[in-house]
Amino acid sequence: MKRKLFLISLMLLLSFSMVVTRLQAQNIPAIVSTEWLEENMDTPNMVILDVREPESYEAGHIPGSINFPAFPNWYINNPGEQPPWMELPEEEKLYATISKAGITTNSIVVVIARTSDSETGELGAYGLTKASRAAITLIYAGIKKVIFLNGGYDKWDAEGKTVSTKPTIPQATTYDGKVNESIFITKVYVENKLGKSTIIDTRDSDTYFGLGTDYSSKRAGHIPTAKVLPAPWFWQSTNPENGEISYLVWKDTE
Secondary structure, eight states: OHHHHHHHHTTTTTTTHHHHHHHHTTTOOSEEOHHHHHHHTTOTTEEEEEOSOHHHHHHOBOTTOEEOOHHHHTOBSOBTBSSSOSBOOOHHHHHHHHHHTTOOTTOEEEEEOOOSOOTTSOOHHHHHHHHHHHHHHHHHTTOOEEEEETTHHHHHHHTTOOOBOSOOOOOOOOOOOOOOTTSSOOHHHHHHTTTTSOOEEOSOHHHHTTSSOOTTOSSSSOOTTOEEOOGGGGEEEOOOSTTOOOOEEEOOOO
């Protein structure tokens, strides 16, 4: 089961790195530290969006954060169910969720992930995958300022920063943004771009080279002309001592 979850987690981990350049152009850090969030959490229009499982949020969360789990709010067809997986919610339902979360086009949304292994056996990489997908969905929906907390809630908690068990209920609004349809493309689009565009395969190298199949694929191999750039290369696990929790953090950008 862990092997399957690991393979699923490779599917989207690289996705959030695509956001970095977009936000840097706006002088907004795409991935912020726990220290940055602690100092800036009272910023006007900031929404701290915890996309972990409800039971995790209830056990402890960053003060002022709201809980809208990645599934089914920010993607549908959970992995393990009937594929295709992690599809976009219908536009009307997505806008309703954003409105319920109190997010506007002017909001600064900080996404909070689970970055360590859970008691159910789900890997930290998979929690990070789900949060990355939530961030991409928000950008697709028209939110320009989407930020990712490096190390997620697990790093925040491990550092002894203030946590709360009191849920925060957002003030609903009416979202009036517009989706950016260029972020998600179809299989037909990809097929028409073979040999014309750079295609990046973010799965692990063994899967890319056809030494095995991942949980989402029926056949071994990769899309013709695609280059391999495994998503895990962009993240690293901490090396805890004395029984401390290990969590995933973004590697040094350089």
